[in-house]
Amino acid sequence: MTVANVPPSPSGVALGRNVDTVVGVVDTLTTSPVCALLVAANALMRGALASPWMGAYVALFAARAGSAWLQRRRLAARGPVDWAKQVILVTGGSHGIGLSLVQKLAKTGARVAVVSLAPMPEPAPSSVTQYLCDLADAQALEDVVDSVERELGPVTMLVNNAGTVCPLLVSEQSAADVERVARVNFVAPMLLTRRVLPAMLRPECARAHIVFVASVLAYIGVPQLATYTASKAGVALFQESLSLELRHRLDVGGRVRSTAVFPSKVASGMFGGLDLPQWLSPELEPELVADAIFCALRDGTDGEICLPVFAMVAPLYMCLPRAGRRLVHWLGNSLDSMRSFRGHDKPEVFQPLSK
Template sequence: MSDTVPGRPRLAGRVALVTGAGQGIGAAVARSLYALGVSVAATDVHGAAVAELAERLAPQAPASGPIAAAAAAVRAYPLDVTDGRAVEETVDRIERDLGPLGILVNVAGILRTAPAAELTDEDWSRTFAVNTTGVFHTARAVAPRMAARGTGSIVTVASNAAGIPRTGMSAYAASKAAAVMFTKCLGLEYARHGVRCNVVAPGSTDTPMQRSLWTDADAPRRVLDGDLATYRTGIPLARIADPQDIADAVVFLASDQARHITMQDLYVDGGATLR
């Protein structure tokens, strides 16, 4: 019988590494995990951003109830996920500082937009370096440690663009699709060791990345209604996601409430891809 409290993920006392935690979805994930009693290693290439996040969260106690007794912490670690050695060293440091990692959430990502034939070599290579190789680096550093302990959860935040073509977003979509399949293959290899690996695929979410695509005041409406010129469907639920919507899905998959779920790709896009 599960000892999970109905309606509340059981996570208190665990340690999580969240990449891309300086803003948007990554910051929302870090906040949500900490509120549930998880000690969070918040990493980002922008060290000042995660330092500010840790400073904001540190004075706050975790949510009330049984989990409030957990001595949760938030610590900031500047990290460029494209640097494999730096990832290994940071993971070592996190485990010394906070304890064994039980959760890894890959959120770090960049977006370079251009028609496919106009992408530069740097656009292409940099997009894959962060969005795909970054996931490989963190998983390679963390998964064997989890396997040795017989438990762990890895969640990669990809994109619904990984499952449907987007004009002007070929590098981003391809990099996210690669990250999705890598995460599923990882899940297959590590399932026997008690490590679950899943994907959350957001659609349009109100983040700095999304807003960088809005070129005029009508842009949000086109996101909701769809855009024939770019072969894009709208959002059936008629709302742009809040980062917390994505964080809630990540927390669920990281928790024991999803203990029998692995190698899955959960779309959180308001029905935009009609899946």
């Protein structure tokens, strides 16, 4: 990195030498402490330690390390998960993220209930029970939870993963199109949460957890995805409100956790043909997202999971003025990205009723 011919800053340290420490600040907030330490070492060798940037970097690193230490202490006090006592309900577990997660959970000894419209690939693990159900049907959801509780026991962990998309302009969608996307993506997670939460609040349920798979598109509008983005935004706000209820109104002492997951495009086939640059929306493998969810269930961590890490800046999109948002779409070619959409033939990926 060239640092010559750069005017000195008021502190007497060349601004060029502080580039590494700026990266260090960002790195501390977004990646691992190991990478952050490497950046710090690089800054030390470049003589940037005397700068205000380095002071900010050290402070941020210390705050992050302290927060991580406190979280580890809290998690250690809870002890490891007794998977044999867990009944985990996963929606949309027949392919993609859901299938990868179910395969991981099946190895723990937990009792896993998969609720989906399509059957799982054969052979299904012996600890997994599948319930075929249309998630858009409210009565069917009530019935399927009754069956799970009767056959496996009260649900202790819920993963709201199933989703669908109607890839049409709003003017081309039928009322049934709009209603189905809203029911599968937004209403079903709320109904399932309402149904299983009372059992989770009982004192004997010590490691309850509810996960909501949202999307970075919960914060960013895209043509031909109006109903999808709106439903995911609803999921994000529902999870946030639920988390506040658990923490401040129900006073469950951390026994019930809630996590929202915000991935970018996932290589599950749902958005097959979507034309977005890799630098803006890198395609994630379903196993990567499933592993992050599994770790949250195992460790009892709540809050938000953003994948990739830069997805955490997605909420800033709505803070931009209209001109700034238009610039973002122009740089990412997102205004025309859905023109090449082809999806796949999985039943969870909704085929528009109006066509």
